[in-house]
Every structure is written in C-alpha cells, then in structure tokens.
Amino acid sequence: MGQFRQISTFVEVVARGSLSAAARAEGIAPAMIGRRLDALEARLGVKLLQRTTRKLALTNEGAAFLEDCQRILGELEQAESAVAERSARASGHLMVSAPAGFGRQHVAPLLPSFLAEHRDVTINLNLNDRVVDVVGEGVDVAIRIGSLSDSSLVGVKLADNQRVLVGSPAYFKRHGTPLSLADLGKHNCLAISSEGSQRGWTFLDNGKTVTVKVAGNMVCNDGEVLHDWALAGKGLAWRSMWEVGPEIRAGRLRTVLDQHAAPGSDIHAVFAQRRHLPLRIRAFVDFLRHTYNQPDYWRGLVLRT
Numbered sequence: 316m317g318q319f320r321q322i323s324t325f326v327e328v329v330a331r332g333s334l335s336a337a338a339r340a341e342g343i344a345p346a347m348i349g350r351r352l353d354a355l356e357a358r359l360g361v362k363l364l365q366r367t368t369r370k371l372a373l374t375n376e377g378a379a380f381l382e383d384c385q386r387i388l389g390e391l392e393q394a395e396s397a398v399a400e401r402s403a404r405a406s407g408h409l410m411v412s413a414p415a416g417f418g419r420q421h422v423a424p425l426l427p428s429f430l431a432e433h434r435d436v437t438i439n440l441n442l443n444d445r446v447v448d449v450v451g452e453g454v455d456v457a458i459r460i461g462s463l464s465d466s467s468l469v470g471v472k473l474a475d476n477q478r479v480l481v482g483s484p485a486y487f488k489r490h491g492t493p494l495s496l497a498d499l500g501k502h503n504c505l506a507i508s509s510e511g512s513q514r515g516w517t518f519l520d521n522g523k524t525v526t527v528k529v530a531g532n533m534v535c536n537d538g539e540v541l542h543d544w545a546l547a548g549k550g551l552a553w554r555s556m557w558e559v560g561p562e563i564r565a566g567r568l569r570t571v572l573d574q575h576a577a578p579g580s581d582i583h584a585v586f587a588q589r590r591h592l593p594l595r596i597r598a599f600v601d602f603l604r605h606t607y608n609q610p611d612y613w614r615g616l617v618l619r620t
Contacts, residue, residue: 321355322384324348325363329381333371396591405595406435412449413458416538417582418442421557422458422603429602436595444536450587455596458603460555461580468585471600474607476582477556478517481568485548493551493571496520496527503550504529505541516553518575555580560613582607 328337328348338345356363363377373381413422419442426438441447441454449457449468463470480493493499496518506516506529515526531550535541542559545552546567552559562568584600586592606612 317354318358321351321358323388324351325355326381326384326388328352328364328371329373334366404435405433405593405598407437407593407595409436409438409595409599410441410453410455411438411458411599412441412443412447412452412454412456414460415442415444416542416558417458417460417555421607425603425606429599432602433595433598436598438599444538449585455586455593456599457585459583459585463583463585467588469588470583470585471604472581472583473600473604474557474582474613476580477576478553478580479556479559479563479570479576480516480551480553480572481545481559481563481570482551483546483548483568484566486545486550487569487571489548496525496572496575499527499529499551502531503533504531505544505550505552506531506534507538507541508534508536517577518572519577520575524577557582557613 324337324341327340328334331337331340334345334348334352338348341348352364352366359380361376361380362374363380365372365374411422418440423440423442426440430436430438446459447454447457458473459470460476490502493502499516504516515528517524517526519525533544533549535544538554538558541552542554544550545554545559546562551571556563559568563570584603586596586600
C-alpha cells in the first residue's frame with residue numbers, strides 16, 4: 316500500500332506542478348508529500364525530480380518512470396471499472412445475428428433462459444446466412460461458423476465444430492459406400508448453392524486441405540433442406556455435427572470418409588472492438604459459451620421430427 320501511495324503521489328506532483336498543489340488536492344501537509352517522494356527515490360536508488368523552492372523538473376530517470384507509472388495507474392483504473400461493470404446489472408437492447416439453421420436450433424431456444432437471468436435486456440435475433448456487416452448494420456453480436464478473416468472484429472470461440480459427410484443407411488444400401496475422395500464422383504452429392512454456383516466440399520488428402528467439386532441432381536441454398544434430403548435417402552450431404560449429431564447417434568444418418576475430415580469449422584461470436592464492452596454483450600457471449608461447453612449440451616439434443 317505504501318509503495319502504491321508513493322507512486323500515485325509522484326504522478327500527482329508532476330501533474331499539478333508542485334508539492335503544495337498536490338498536498339492541497341489530497342488535504343495533507345506538503346511535508347508529507349515530500350517524505351513520500353524521498354522514500355520513493357530512496358527505494359529506487361535514483362533521483363526522479365530536481366526540486367527547488369520555485370520549480371520541479373523531471374530527471375531522465377524520472378521521465379521514463381513517470382510514463383510507466385501513468386500506464387500502470389491507467390490499467391488499474393480500467394480493471395476497477397471492469398469489476399464495477401460486472402457487479403452491475405446488464406441492461407439495454409441487443410442486436411444478434413446468426414446463421415439461419417444454427418440460430419433456429421442453438422440460439423433462439425436459449426434466449427428465454429438468458430432473458431430470465433437478465434430481465435433488463437431485450438434482444439432482436441436476425442437469422443440470415445449471409446455474412447453481415449457488424450459495424451455498418453449495428454449488430455452487437457454475430458455468430459459465425461468457420462475461420463474468421465475480419466481482423467477489425469473481436470472473435471470469441473464458443474464451441475468446437477466438425478463437418479462430416481453423411482448419408483442414410485437406405486442410400487448406402489442402394490448405392491454403396493464411398494471409400495475414397497475419388498469415389499464421390501460416382502455418388503449423388505447434395506450440395507448447397509451460393510449465388511447460383513455450387514460450393515465445394517473441404518477434406519484432408521495426404522495431410523493437405525483440398526476442396527472437392529461435387530455434383531448431384533439437386534442443389535439448394537438452404538442447409539436444412541439438404542439435411543432433409545439426406546435423411547430421405549436422396550444422396551450424400553456435407554453437414555456440421557451441430558446439425559446432424561442426433562441423427563448420427565440414432566443411426567438415421569451414417570458418416571463416411573471420416574479419415575478425410577477437414578480441420579474443425581468452429582463456432583465463434585464476433586463483435587466490434589470497443590474499449591469498454593457493454594455488459595449486456597459480455598453477458599450474452601459468456602452465457603452462450605458456458606451453455607455450449609456443458610458436457611451434456613450437444614449429446615442431449617433431441618432428434619428432429
């Protein structure tokens with residue numbers, strides 16, 4: 316405590332320009348201020364200030380030390396503010412964006428529980444598969460799946476995710492099981508379309524990430540439709556585990572080419588960089604991360620009907 320008081324006194328004296336001005340601000344005698352500075356210089360073994368009856372001047376060592384002290388005191392002030400914010404109640408309106416399928420299954424059902432804990436918060440959930448402009452569209456939190464490329468945003472990982480190639484047992488009984496990436500050319504691949512073109516599927520081949528162009532007799536821009544087609548035995552689909560995990564565990568879908576599964580396409584929350592993040596944003600992101608990291612969350616999901 317004494318060391319901190321000495322440092323804060325040193326910064327205050329420099330800011331106010333004299334020992335007497337610093338003493339008046341603190342309501343103590345100037346001699347007390349002088350004793351603190353003497354003790355600080357004695358402890359450090361350097362002269363920080365050249366003091367005369369008329370003026371103060373920083374030594375070279377004092378100038379360098381002042382810069383470090385100002386930074387430390389500023390960081391301490393920020394830390395205290397952060398603690399105070401955490402003890403306060405979250406309030407205000409949240410604009411949240413999420414991919415349509417993931418948002419329907421894994422964001423919308425959680426909002427009532429979050430709002431029950433934070434009764435002064437309101438939420439607008441926008442489900443859209445396009446990549447929203449977080450800053451330009453006034454979005455507080457956007458949920459994104461996959462790698463993050465926008466360095467102007469802050470990204471917080473919420474959960475692991477893996478994409479898998481799935482088909483129904485009935486499909487494999489009729490058409491056989493692909494054993495290699497080359498075999499995909501012999502199968503009906505249910506691909507998602509984007510702006511009129513078909514997206515490729517990403518796999519690992521001999522340790523390298525490759526994108527395979529696939530073909531089939533049906534494409535759609537809605538992943539849930541592809542999911543339904545796969546369940547109906549119409550072809551193979553490349554889907555996320557958060558979507559097809561329950562059907563895989565129940566045997567309604569089966570994974571193939573697992574040895575070629577690409578690195579995870581993890582789930583993130585992104586938001587604009589801010590010096591003081593509103594408590595409602597931090598609380599919402601923490602709530603999602605805590606929920607998704609519960610051991611039973613993904614295993615406990617019910618099957619779609």
